[in-house]
Amino acid sequence: MSRFIFEIDGQKWFKEQVTDEIGHSLRIDNILFEGEVDHQHLIVFENEVFGRLFALEGFIQVSTRDEFIYHEMLVHVPLFAHGNAKRVLVIGGGDGGAIREVFRHQTVEHCTMVEIEGSVVDFSKEWFPTISDGAFDDPRLNLVIADGAKFVKDTDQKFDVILVDSTDPVGPGKVLFTEEFYRDCRPCLTEEGIMITQCGLPFLQPNELRTAYLNQKASFEAPTFYSIAVPAYSGGIMTLGFARAGGENPDLETLSERVKSANIHPFRYYSAAAHQGAFALPAYISHILDTGEFG
Known part of the structure; x- marks a missing residue:
């Protein structure tokens, strides 16, 4: 049994240790896959509440029951x-949820x-x-297997929207939170282009948010953030970065008209x-953004 699985009264439980002080557990109803890749523990298991889950090195990455919250708000x-x-450019997002939502927009010609x-x-x-629900087969998709940071540095392509669907800033994902990476993304945007970034759980990761x-x-002249709550991600509200190259954000009436049309x-x-x-x-x-400290 791995270091992330323990047994209580004959039932298997998955333990996610969020910080040194905080952790939570999910009952494992069925293990579908468990193994090691590049010295990292991977597990796919089922839970009655969250459906099918994937965890990497002890951290929940996705749940089929609530992934719609993250992917809809990341994209729409x-x-x-x-x-x-x-x-549209998607960096990361290997589960296909982001491109699934992108392709719901008929205005999108290329991703x-x-x-x-x-x-x-x-x-x-x-x-x-x-x-992914078939999104990998959409003819509008150009799938590139490469380093996202290197791609934006080298490409001369322009995009209306860049979605950085990354893991937290550890390991290979760390470079996607750097000043250099954001600087390289800026010229890849069109005149009114928008970049969205995953910025973690500020209640537990205030430094990650402030650094981003x-x-x-x-x-970017005025980067800002918006928040969502994804139940499978322990630690409360999650933040997504929103940075515009130009243009104005629409009011509620305009948004409603766009959604309807x-x-x-x-x-x-x-x-x-x-x-x-x-x-x-x-x-x-807001206090974390202003001071870097938990308010």
Whole structure:
């Protein structure tokens, strides 16, 4: 039995140790896959509440029951804020959930997805096919197996929206939170382009949020953040970075009109009201952005 699985009264439990002081557990109803890749522990298991889950080195990465919250808000906030996005770049996102939501927009003509490991895509297709829901077969997709940071540094392509669907800033994902990476993303955006970044759980990771903010501020005039709550991610509200190359953010009436005309219902989480409300940050998060300290 691995260091992330323990047994109580004949039942197996998965333990996620979020910090040195905090952890939580999920009952394992069925283990579908468990192994080691590059000295990292991988497990796919089922839980009655969360459905099918994937954990990497002891941390939950995705759950089939609540992934719609993250993916809908990651994608539809920038696409509706832009209003006419035709070219989208996804960095990371190997589970296919982001491109699934991107391709619901008929205005999108092209999407490049850059994933550092092709095995991540293959793994997701095998164990989590409902998340991508056929998106890898969409003819608008250009799948590139490469380093996302190197891709934005070297490419001369322009995109209306860049989605950085990354892990936390450890290991290979660390470079996707640096000032250099954000600086390289900036010229890849069109005149009114938008970049979205995954910025963690500020209640437990205030330094991660503050660092992302300062690094983005070096290349973008007014980066801001919006929040979502994904039940499978222990630690409360999650923040997503929102940085514009130019243009204005639409008001609620304009957003509502765009959502209605897009005709891509039903959403399970996203709405024009949820979009606008997500930018109303709790005071403690604003304090972290201002001072780097938990308020």
